[in-house]
Amino acid sequence: MSYFDTPKPTKLIEKILQLAIADKTDALVVDFFSGSATTAEAVMRSNLERKNSKLRYITIQIPDYLEKEIEKATANQKKKIKKITD
Numbered sequence: 001m002s003y004f005d006t007p008k009p010t011k012l013i014e015k016i017l018q019l020a021i022a023d024k025t026d027a028l029v030v031d032f033f034s035g036s037a038t039t040a041e042a043v044m045r046s047n048l049e050r051k052n053s054k055l056r057y058i059t060i061q062i063p064d065y066l067e068k069e070i071e072k073a074t075a076n077q078k079k080k081i082k083k084i085t086d
Helices: 010-021 038-049 063-072 075-085
Strands: 028-031 056-059
Touching: 010 038, 028 038, 038 056
Parallel strands: 028 056
Antiparallel strands: none
C-alpha cells in the first residue's frame, strides 16, 4: 500500500460541500477516511463563511488499520503521523 504525499485539498472538499448541500444550513457530513481531518476543517471553514450555517461532521479512522500501516511507514511518514496525532 502506498501513502499520499498530501492530504485531501481543503478547498476541493469545501467546493464539494457547496455543491452537495447547496443552501442547507444544517447538514451532517461523514468522512470515513479522516486521517488528517481535512473534511472536518472544510466543514468548519464553511460554517465560518456561510451565514447561519450549522454544519456538523463525523470523522472516522479505523485505528487498527492505521497502527499496522504506521509500522510499515518510512521515518518521514512517521514524523508526519506524529505531528497529526500529537
